[in-house]
Amino acid sequence: IAGITQAPTSQILAAGRRMTLRCTQDMRHNAMYWYRQDLGLGLRLIHYSNTAGTTGKGEVPDGYSVSRANTDDFPLTLASAVPSQTSVYFCASSDRNTGELFFGEGSRLTVL
Amino acid sequence: GQNIDQPTEMTATEGAIVQINCTYQTSGFNGLFWYQQHAGEAPTFLSYNVLDGLEEKGRFSSFLSRSKGYSYLLLKELQMKDSASYLCAVRDSNYQLIWGAGTKLIIKP
Numbered sequence: 001i002a003g004i005t006q007a008p009t010s011q012i013l014a015a016g017r018r019m020t021l022r023c024t025q026d027m028r029h030n031a032m033y034w035y036r037q038d039l040g041l042g043l044r045l046i047h048y049s050n051t052a053g054t055t056g057k058g059e060v061p062d063g064y065s066v067s068r069a070n071t072d073d074f075p076l077t078l079a080s081a082v083p084s085q086t087s088v089y090f091c092a093s094s095d096r097n098t099g100e101l102f103f104g105e106g107s108r109l110t111v112l
Numbered sequence: 113g114q115n116i117d118q119p120t121e122m123t124a125t126e127g128a129i130v131q132i133n134c135t136y137q138t139s140g141f142n143g144l145f146w147y148q149q150h151a152g153e154a155p156t157f158l159s160y161n162v163l164d165g166l167e168e169k170g171r172f173s174s175f176l177s178r179s180k181g182y183s184y185l186l187l188k189e190l191q192m193k194d195s196a197s198y199l200c201a202v203r204d205s206n207y208q209l210i211w212g213a214g215t216k217l218i219i220k221p
Contacts, residue, residue, distance in 0.1 A: 014158075042116065042211035058208075062154070090154060099143060099203060103154035 003019075006104035013081050013111050021107045022077045024089030026105050031094045032074040032099070035068060036087040043090065049074055074081050081111045114138045116202050116212035123218045125192055132198050132215045140205020146174050146185045147199040149214065150182045155199055158185070166201045187217075 007022045025032065030051045035043040045058030049068040063085060064075045078085055091104040114207040115137045124130040136144070143162040147155035154218060161167055161176035185198055197214040204210055 038211060040120075042213045043201075043209075044211075045208065050210075097161065099207075100145070100157045100160065101147075101155075101209070103156070105154050 004104035010108045019078045023074045025093045029093035033092045034076045035090045120214040123214045134183045134200035137206045142203040145201045149197045
């Protein structure tokens with residue numbers, strides 16, 4: 001059982017470059033999320049999708065975009081990376097009945 | 113604004129009991145979650161409370177008082193592998209999760 005798969009697990013990126021973080025789930029969950037986690041701060045929601053074809057902005061959406069073409073995939077794109085986007089990014093999906101979140105292993109992104 | 117407060121760090125001894133507190137102020141309440149996160153890993157689900165009272169699951173228990181905006185996670189018979197961060201999260205009226213910054217628990221032999 002794979003659950004949620006994120007790629008890449010780690011990436012160093014030059015400022016100004018475009019980057020897409022991939023996220024795939026095999027649990028057929030409708031809702032998916034992208035969070036960033038920074039030292040001393042709680043998980044902060046970037047974007048979410050309640051179902052395929054729909055997306056919404058979270059707490060810190062600026063500089064990021066998402067798409068949800070199908071149930072399984074929810075990529076996060078940084079159009080022009082900046083150093084403040086250095087963070088660990090977690091993709092998650094949630095069970096409709098319990099609301100429990102299942103997380104991917106995270107993508108550590110460093111923007112220089 | 114919405115706010116989740118929990119201690120930044122706690123230290124406990126192997127075999128002992130530790131209580132991690134979480135207080136919250138959110139726009140509405142639709143449940144409270146506790147997650148465990150080992151260093152360098154993803155958070156994993158521990159417990160969910162939506163009604164007042166204590167939920168017990170093995171060595172871990174979680175308590176909720178909605179009137180006080182308060183929860184705690186109780187860990188018994190501490191093991192070295194319990195060294196991790198413990199994250200409190202509240203689901204608000206829009207069914208969005210609001211996360212605390214996490215409590216880093218250090219277990220000493």
